[in-house]
Amino acid sequence: MTPDHPFSPIDVLASTLGFLASRDPAMVVLDAEVAENSVLGSFPSDYPQQFVKTGFSERDTVLLAAGLSLSGRNVFVCSQSAFLVPRAYDAIRTAVAIPSLPVRFLLTHSGLTAGADGATLQIIEDLAFLRALPNVSIVVPSDGLSTRKLVEGSFESKGPVFFRLSALPLPGLERPAGLDFHPGGASMLREGDGVTICACGTMVHEALRASAILSQQGIEAEVIDCYSIKPLPAQAITASVRRTGCCVVAEEHNSSGGLGGAVAELLCQSSPVPIKFVSVQDRFGQSGGAEELLEYYGLSFKEILSAVSQAWTMRRR
Amino acid sequence: MDRNEVLELERTALEVRKDVVRMIGLSRAHSLGSSLSVVDILVALYFSILSTRPWDPKWPDRDRFVLSKPNACPALYAILARKGFFDRDELWSYRRLGAMLQGTLDPRRTAGVEAPGGGPGLGLGIANGIALGAAMGQSQARVFCLMGDGELNEGTIWESVATASFHRLKNLFAVVDFNGTRMGSPIEGYGSPEALGARFEAFGWKVSHADGHCFKSLVSAFSGMIDNPAGPAVLMAKTQWGRGVASAESGDASALTPPNRERVENALLELEQAGKSLEEGSNDDS
Structure with missing residues (x-):
């Protein structure tokens, strides 16, 4: 099957979130300053009621996400992995992972390919942090199609899901037709x-x-x-x-x-x-x-x- | 509020204090001082202000209470039991393996517990999220968050203070248990409740003050906050560490160690004596 999604993981985020937001008015996206990197495209202006900009306050963003989830919202948190994971680890652990709240984290710019900004922004140890947490799912999509399917699928998740996303443009992969993507799958x-x-x-x-x-x-x-x-x-x-x-x-x-x-x-x-x-x-x-x-x-x-x-x-x- | 209402709250607070002493005696916990300092605030909230349905704990429009202060779980549990969220017998297995009442708050295990807890400095951020979510969902629910003065050292709290004010959360009401004590030692650097309140004011919060052990003062302060919602509001409640039990009030080293049977016995006698004085006082008046 030829790839019907010749897009990078990061390219499909905005449209996937838009699709989910249009289907569910209780869906909310928190943005800890990734919108500037155009990761979220027109989502902030298309869905202003379902978009909250939180700025550089990673721990507080995660706490806000936990509270929104406790009050019945379906929450996505967008942040650069290098900032969110190490800085907010305590909040992720206490407020999201231990109570197993269905908060989804879109961790952008992970890995060495985060770019020219150097070691601080190139997080190469985020999986180690997250893998050690009980109660969570972690996925690392390799192309647009798998990203879209996994993000959509995470909507049904009962616990936290982390998406580790590269900023690098990645072409769509040829995959067997009718493939299902889900945490625990390959x-x-x-x-x-x-x-x-x-x-x-x-x-x-x-x-x-x-x-x-x-x-x-x-x-x-x-x-x-x-x-x-x-x-x-x-x-x-x-x-x-x-x-x-x-x-x-x-x-x-x-x-x-x-x-x-x-x-x-x-x-x-x-x-x-x-x-x-x-x-x-x-x-x-x-x-x-x-x-x-x-x-x-x-x-x-x-x-x-x-x-x-x-x-x-x-x-x- | 009339004298009988105050008297009823005072009776409830004494019973809650006794349960707290029993729980802490049985579980060998060291949180007696912190738990006793918040009892009156919690009694005022749960028995006079909050709208809850213990028979329907997930009622969507219920008011939420988030306990941020980590060392005050026993007081909250004793009150939730008294409200009827769960059987009072659960109190006696607090902190034991498999217990419904964990050493740290777990909303999945315990009816009436609205948010996870355990670490200092995390409750206000979660309360903000609940308040924002309620507002987004057009719910009338109000969210209350009790913080200890000791945990206000945490930088995260001040991120959350800024967030509440940025979103102008009119359904968010915070209380600071200002007992001036952190883990049994005096807290330095805050000055008075007024000086600490000024920090919240600088962030755009509405600040009020109350005597944290006087029901008239507490209920009228809470009512004042609720009646004129104008963005986030905080009540600085001046309290005393270990209030109600002389050996805990003293704040000496022994107050931090888990109380032995003799200290538990003395504390209960003291609280029973206080109960008798309360009833005699009320008879004299009538």
């Missing part, structure tokens, strides 16, 4: 029996690029878009590594606490196989262009190729 983008590549967000695209080259070398990679970091699509991953016998995890996140850690925790208990990780190697980012940074920090198809060849030689037969 989408199989390519089948193969040589190696399992689990990836999320930006790195899904690099994984597909690597798999085309691997195929020429005679290794058929199985590429899983692990958009759901929590709950992890355990069955899809274990079923795949039982066929392939080795695994590579690729993510635009630090080497600890992200998708790699989650997959390793799963596999070492259920189906131990050699795993290699393509991630930021425990150091902070710096200024630079998005593409330059991905290359400099070793987050490209080249590192996936090298990780695959290492995992493949050690694979369980």
